Amino acid sequence: MKLRSFFYALAAGASVLLLIALGGFFGLTAQSPLNLLQEGALKTPTAAIFVPKQTPAMVSLLVNPDRLTAFRQLLTPPANRRRSRAELTQLENSLFVNLGLDYRRDIQPWVGDEITLAITSLDFDRNRQNATQPGYLLAFTTKNAQKARECLQLFYSRQAIAGTADLVFEKYKGVNLVYRRSFPELETSKYQPKFNQKSESVTSAVVGDRFVLIANHPKVLRDAINNVQAHDLNLANDPEYQQMLQSLTEPRIGVSFVNLPALAAWISNQPLPAQESFQASQTLAIALSLDRQGLLAQTAVLGSELTEENLAPILSKPVDALGYIPAQSALAIAGTDLNQLWNRFSTAVASDDTLESVINRAIANWQSRWGIELPEDIFSWVQGDYALSLLPRPDQANPDLIFVAQNTDTKEPNSSIKHLDEIAEQRGLSVGKLPLGERNITAWTKLVTSAIRLDKNDNLMNLEAKVQGLRATVGNYEIFTTSIEAMEEALKGQQDNSLLKSEAFQHAIAPLPINNDGYLYLDWSKSKPFIERQLPIVRVFELVGKPLFDHLRSLTISSYGIDKGVQRSKLFMELVD
Numbered sequence: 001m002k003l004r005s006f007f008y009a010l011a012a013g014a015s016v017l018l019l020i021a022l023g024g025f026f027g028l029t030a031q032s033p034l035n036l037l038q039e040g041a042l043k044t045p046t047a048a049i050f051v052p053k054q055t056p057a058m059v060s061l062l063v064n065p066d067r068l069t070a071f072r073q074l075l076t077p078p079a080n081r082r083r084s085r086a087e088l089t090q091l092e093n094s095l096f097v098n099l100g101l102d103y104r105r106d107i108q109p110w111v112g113d114e115i116t117l118a119i120t121s122l123d124f125d126r127n128r129q130n131a132t133q134p135g136y137l138l139a140f141t142t143k144n145a146q147k148a149r150e151c152l153q154l155f156y157s158r159q160a161i162a163g164t165a166d167l168v169f170e171k172y173k174g175v176n177l178v179y180r181r182s183f184p185e186l187e188t189s190k191y192q193p194k195f196n197q198k199s200e201s202v203t204s205a206v207v208g209d210r211f212v213l214i215a216n217h218p219k220v221l222r223d224a225i226n227n228v229q230a231h232d233l234n235l236a237n238d239p240e241y242q243q244m245l246q247s248l249t250e251p252r253i254g255v256s257f258v259n260l261p262a263l264a265a266w267i268s269n270q271p272l273p274a275q276e277s278f279q280a281s282q283t284l285a286i287a288l289s290l291d292r293q294g295l296l297a298q299t300a301v302l303g304s305e306l307t308e309e310n311l312a313p314i315l316s317k318p319v320d321a322l323g324y325i326p327a328q329s330a331l332a333i334a335g336t337d338l339n340q341l342w343n344r345f346s347t348a349v350a351s352d353d354t355l356e357s358v359i360n361r362a363i364a365n366w367q368s369r370w371g372i373e374l375p376e377d378i379f380s381w382v383q384g385d386y387a388l389s390l391l392p393r394p395d396q397a398n399p400d401l402i403f404v405a406q407n408t409d410t411k412e413p414n415s416s417i418k419h420l421d422e423i424a425e426q427r428g429l430s431v432g433k434l435p436l437g438e439r440n441i442t443a444w445t446k447l448v449t450s451a452i453r454l455d456k457n458d459n460l461m462n463l464e465a466k467v468q469g470l471r472a473t474v475g476n477y478e479i480f481t482t483s484i485e486a487m488e489e490a491l492k493g494q495q496d497n498s499l500l501k502s503e504a505f506q507h508a509i510a511p512l513p514i515n516n517d518g519y520l521y522l523d524w525s526k527s528k529p530f531i532e533r534q535l536p537i538v539r540v541f542e543l544v545g546k547p548l549f550d551h552l553r554s555l556t557i558s559s560y561g562i563d564k565g566v567q568r569s570k571l572f573m574e575l576v577d
Contacts, residue, residue, distance in 0.1 A: 047116035047139035048236035050224040056262030058118040112141030135220040145209035179203035248287035297571040313515040321387035327502040330526035335518025338382035381416035400486035
C-alpha cells in the first residue's frame, strides 16, 4: 500500500470510528451506559493544543468508544444485538486489515477518552510546484502509553520487513518522532512524480505519555509540537474558538468545528487566503449528544452579520400550514415570515462570494422554470406561516412540490395572487378554474397538440392541456402544487393525513425545543433517491458512515433564536434498529 493511500485509509478509519461511536455501534463495557444521557460535564477537546488557529476543520470524540458500545447494546433489542455485532466486525475487517492493524487487538487496549482528527493546513509546505498538499493530524489520548508505543513499533516493523521504507527516528524539541522514508526508486514511475514520494511520510509520536499523534508528514507533526509550545499559535487559546466553545452549553460526547470557506476550498482543491484565526464569523460549531432514539446536535454560528442582535424564538408550536402537508412527504420545511428570513439570509450570504454564487444559481434555476422573481413575487407577501414539501411520486423520478402560505394581504382582489396569474398568462399559459372534489381550484395549463394516426392516409389531431401548476385558496391559506395528485393530498391533509398529525413527525420533533423558528424535516428512506441525484457527494458520506445511515429514519433541524450574538440550532437524527 502506498503511503498516501495508507494515511487516507487511516484518516477514513478514524472518521468512521467517530461516526460509529456516535451511533453507538461498539462492544460491551462494565460502566453504566445510561450515564452518557445524564453526564453534565462540558468536555473540551484537549488535543486542540496541537491544532493551529487556521484549521479548516476539527472533529473530536470526547468519550471512550467502549462506553458507547454499552449504550447501544442496552437500547438494542436482544434479537438484534447479533446483527449489530456483525456490522461492527465487518467494518473493522474492511478498515484495519489493509493497515495491518486489528482494532480490538492493537488499538482498544490503549485508546483513551478522546479521538481528534484535524485538517491542519490546506497546503502544509506552501510549495506551488508540487500541488496542494493538505496536512492531516490524528490525535488520541491514551490510557496506556506503553501499549501505544508497542502498537506503533509493530506497524513500522512490518513496513521495514516489507522492504518498502526506511525507518527514521528523529528527536524534535524533546519529542521522539518516527516515520518511514519511502525508497523512491522502488515506487517512482512516469505516472508518479518524485516530489510526491518525498511528501508522503506517515509520522507518529507519543507525547508525554498522554497523546498519540499521527500525521501525514514530519512537518505537520513538527508544526503540531510548535503549536503546543507557542501559546498564540494553537486553537485552544484562540479567543474566537473559546467563545464558540462556551456557546455550546449542553452535555456532549463529541465536538466539531468547521471553517466553511476553508472546508469548501479543501473539497474543491482551491487556494485560500491566509488567515490569522479561526474566523468565527464563517465557522459552524457542533456539539453531539445522545438521545434514547438517536443523536442530538447543538449548533452555533458566531459573529456573523445575522447574529449582531438578540432575537427570541418566534414560534411556540408547529405552524398550522403543516396541516396541508401530506404525512408521506419526503421533505418538509415550515416556519413563519419567509420575507424576513430571506432578507436576513441574503444579507448574510452577500459577504461570501462563493456561497452567494451558489444561492443565486439555485434561485435563477427556479426563476427560469417558473418565470417569476422569487424574492419579489413570492417571498415578499409570505409574512405569515408557510410550509414547503417534496412529495414522492412512484411513477416519476422527481417528486411533486407543495407550497402552502398564509396570505396576510388584505387588498381586494388579492394583488399578490392576481399577479402570479398575470405572469402565467404572459408565459403563454391558460389560467382557468378546475373542479376538484367540492372545490374549484385554479390551474395553469399549457395546450399541446399531438397527432393520432388513424390509418396510413389519415391523422387525427389531439389537443391536450398539460398542467404546469395549480393553486387553491383555503381560508387564509394559499396552496400551490405541481400536480393534481399533490393538490388532492394537500386538500385532504386537514382531515387525517397531514404531517402535523403524523406520529413519525411528532417523534422527530420531540427532542427539539418547543419554542423555535420552524423545522426542516427529512424522511431519509423517502428522500434518499432524490437527494443522491441532486447531491452525488452524499453517496460518499453514506459510504463512510454506512452503519449510521443504515439505521437513519429521519433528520430534523430547528433553529431557536439568537442570544448574545450566537445563532443557535438543534439537529436530531432518529435511528432505528
